[in-house]
Amino acid sequence: MDKFTTHTGVGVPLRRSNVDTDQIIPAVYLKRVTRAGFEDGLFAAWRNDPTFVLNNEAYAAGSVLVAGPDFGTGSSREHAVWALQNYGFKAVISPRFGDIFRGNSGKAGLVAAQVDEKVVQRLWDHLEEHPGATVTVDLESRTVRAGEGVDAIEDSFDIDDYTRWRLLEGLDDIGITLGNEADISSYEQTRPRWKPATIHAS
Amino acid sequence: MGRTLSEKVWDEHVVRSNEGEPDLLYIDLHLIHEVTSPQAFDGLRLAGRTVRRPDLTLATEDHNVPTIDWDKPIADPVSKTQVDTLRRNTEEFGVRLHPLGDIEQGIVHIIGPQLGLTQPGMTIVCGDSHTSTHGAFGAIAFGIGTSEVEHVLATQTLMQAKPKTMSVTINGSLPPGVTAKDMVLTLIAHTGTGGGQGYIVEYRGQAIEELSMEGRMTVCNMSIEWGAKAGLIAPDQTTFDYIEGRPEAPKGADWDAAVAHWKSLVTDDDAVFDEEIVLDASEMTPFVTWGTNPGQGVPLGGAVPFPEQFEDDQDRIAAENALRYMGLEAGTPMREVKVDTVFIGSCTNGRIEDLRLAAEILEGHKVDPNTRLLVVPGSVRVRLQAQEEGLDVIFKEAGAEWRGAGCSMCLGMNPDTLEPGERSASTSNRNFEGRQGKGGRTHLVSVPVAAATAIRGTLSSPADLEPALTSTGS
Numbered sequence: 289m290d291k292f293t294t295h296t297g298v299g300v301p302l303r304r305s306n307v308d309t310d311q312i313i314p315a316v317y318l319k320r321v322t323r324a325g326f327e328d329g330l331f332a333a334w335r336n337d338p339t340f341v342l343n344n345e346a347y348a349a350g351s352v353l354v355a356g357p358d359f360g361t362g363s364s365r366e367h368a369v370w371a372l373q374n375y376g377f378k379a380v381i382s383p384r385f386g387d388i389f390r391g392n393s394g395k396a397g398l399v400a401a402q403v404d405e406k407v408v409q410r411l412w413d414h415l416e417e418h419p420g421a422t423v424t425v426d427l428e429s430r431t432v433r434a435g436e437g438v439d440a441i442e443d444s445f446d447i448d449d450y451t452r453w454r455l456l457e458g459l460d461d462i463g464i465t466l467g468n469e470a471d472i473s474s475y476e477q478t479r480p481r482w483k484p485a486t487i488h489a490s
Numbered sequence: 491m492g493r494t495l496s497e498k499v500w501d502e503h504v505v506r507s508n509e510g511e512p513d514l515l516y517i518d519l520h521l522i523h524e525v526t527s528p529q530a531f532d533g534l535r536l537a538g539r540t541v542r543r544p545d546l547t548l549a550t551e552d553h554n555v556p557t558i559d560w561d562k563p564i565a566d567p568v569s570k571t572q573v574d575t576l577r578r579n580t581e582e583f584g585v586r587l588h589p590l591g592d593i594e595q596g597i598v599h600i601i602g603p604q605l606g607l608t609q610p611g612m613t614i615v616c617g618d619s620h621t622s623t624h625g626a627f628g629a630i631a632f633g634i635g636t637s638e639v640e641h642v643l644a645t646q647t648l649m650q651a652k653p654k655t656m657s658v659t660i661n662g663s664l665p666p667g668v669t670a671k672d673m674v675l676t677l678i679a680h681t682g683t684g685g686g687q688g689y690i691v692e693y694r695g696q697a698i699e700e701l702s703m704e705g706r707m708t709v710c711n712m713s714i715e716w717g718a719k720a721g722l723i724a725p726d727q728t729t730f731d732y733i734e735g736r737p738e739a740p741k742g743a744d745w746d747a748a749v750a751h752w753k754s755l756v757t758d759d760d761a762v763f764d765e766e767i768v769l770d771a772s773e774m775t776p777f778v779t780w781g782t783n784p785g786q787g788v789p790l791g792g793a794v795p796f797p798e799q800f801e802d803d804q805d806r807i808a809a810e811n812a813l814r815y816m817g818l819e820a821g822t823p824m825r826e827v828k829v830d831t832v833f834i835g836s837c838t839n840g841r842i843e844d845l846r847l848a849a850e851i852l853e854g855h856k857v858d859p860n861t862r863l864l865v866v867p868g869s870v871r872v873r874l875q876a877q878e879e880g881l882d883v884i885f886k887e888a889g890a891e892w893r894g895a896g897c898s899m900c901l902g903m904n905p906d907t908l909e910p911g912e913r914s915a916s917t918s919n920r921n922f923e924g925r926q927g928k929g930g931r932t933h934l935v936s937v938p939v940a941a942a943t944a945i946r947g948t949l950s951s952p953a954d955l956e957p958a959l960t961s962t963g964s
């Protein structure tokens with residue numbers, strides 16, 4: 289996984305709450321067996337609508353999505369994270385994320401930055417007034433920034449310490465866990481024998 | 491201080507715990523299906539890793555398998571690729587698979603309990619958010635993403651921050667005709683879709699204790715629909731009776747040891763939950779959704795709400811969008827909403843008790859000529875059991891389509907989908923835009939409401955039905 293320290297890119301105001309993962313990528317797009325190529329499915333139902341934000345030239349190259357509360361609720365499909373990444377998003381900002389989505393983001397290297405609802409409102413206003421304006425997501429200092437001068441927006445965001453550390457270091461979870469293999473083996477020794485198994489020694 | 495049920499189960503599975511890091515949790519059972527696993531197996535191969543515990547792993551084909559002609563090759567080339575990939579992966583890594591055509595095939599959350607693999611006090615994960623279903627047995631069970639699937643395959647563990655705890659106490663008894671589904675839809679409308687976020691929830695109280703195992707599974711199944719990490723119910727005699735004698739249940743002395751342990755899996759009297767909700771079952775009625783998330787519901791006797799009723803801006807906008815998408819007029823009584831398709835099935839309501847209940851209502855009636863009814867059993871075993879009891883004959887005589895096992899129209903990944911603008915009453919768990927097919931409009935309902943709706947063609951409960959035509963002569 290690549291290290292993530294800070295990213296500045298075009299901000300995309302998605303004025304919607306409760307964007308569930310079926311909205312991010314509908315089930316019909318889930319049939320691929322690879323991790324790439326999901327960008328066509330991203331927000332598929334809305335992409336046909338000419339007024340949809342990503343169909344506006346100014347936002348089309350966006351890499352920081354600014355969404356309303358409860359982003360990524362619903363299905364556990366990690367494809368939602370891949371679709372956002374395949375499209376080019378590096379970070380999503382929202383007042384509240386679906387738990388599984390947030391976990392998946394951390395694993396895959398997409399920053400899910402949780403901010404106050406008022407910050408999202410201000411970012412929306414700013415990005416709509418200045419289409420194509422950039423937003424900075426600084427993981428080191430845990431801040432989001434946009435705009436300049438008196439109207440500048442700067443606020444802190446929440447992300448759990450462990451995920452932040454892993455993203456900053458670009459670390460692979462499985463490698464970390466296998467470093468503790470001895471702990472896993474000794475735990476396995478203590479499991480009761482009546483615990484079920486799917487395969488039985490004959 | 492005492493501990494809650496979920497804390498007890500959690501603590502028993504901690505392999506490693508360090509200040510400032512998530513716990514490393516051991517996983518007792520890992521369930522796998524064709525949609526969320528290919529990239530995980532790919533990752534293992536790329537890194538030269540193996541499956542640590544194939545004997546704690548079980549795979550099935552459910553999400554995009556056809557429910558007709560299941561003995562023929564899968565027609566949709568992409569679905570076929572996913573299914574073939576699963577077959578290759580499970581073969582290569584030595585994982586037990588119940589493929590299409592196998593007697594144990596079915597929806598992943600139905601076959602675990604059915605085989606007796608789902609037991610109290612376990613940790614169970616699957617790359618599917620409705621893994622919460624297994625919590626009905628007093629297990630900590632939750633959905634994971636594909637990276638986590640790969641992590642569990644490689645290590646049989648997961649890194650997890652300990653969630654907060656919540657209790658949902660449902661006092662009193664459900665009135666006749668009101669089901670576990672109505673109970674959970676009422677709860678979600680009460681809390682909203684984000685109300686359970688960050689919590690493991692324990693459902694308790696008289697109404698929960700009075701539910702059958704299958705009803706408890708319906709409730710736990712929809713925990714994710716109000717955002718909870720997992721939902722669970724303390725195991726009791728109902729639980730033990732359900733498990734005893736199933737193929738993978740402990741036997742003999744192991745059974746006694748297991749039950750002795752399971753009996754300790756209850757929340758201590760002096761344990762404290764981080765949050766508590768109390769509801770009264772005796773006030774509950776058949777409940778249906780009008781909108782595009784499971785929290786947008788009202789009693790069947792109610793009406794489509796006016797968006798202005800919602801004080802919160804976001805809720806009001808969400809309601810406006812939902813009404814537009816659903817093609818509904820505010821103020822319309824729910825009972826006047828006409829339905830094109832009724833779907834009975836899914837991991838929420840595709841078990842034998844659900845089919846029995848549906849058959850009981852449909853017997854002697856005909857499905858409305860303008861409505862189609864799809865009955866999709868959750869597993870091959872459920873299908874065979876229903877056929878043994880003659881339920882399939884009742885469905886077919888009523889004019890329903892009787893199908894093979896799978897997820898089917900719950901998410902429309904196989905050919906069972908809604909057309910744009912088509913309206914369904916569905917016993918599944920999600921009414922998101924396009925969930926059952928692009929442009930499809932879904933109303934979530936209980937099994938009795940689904941069956942009565944199929945007969946009348948508008949959202950209905952069995953109380954709205956004319957008496958059935960009984961056979962003459964006897």
Ligand code: SF4
Nearest residue numbers: 620836837897900901
């Ligand atoms: S029946 Fe529906 S909710 Fe259940 S596992 Fe299948 S697709 Fe998911």
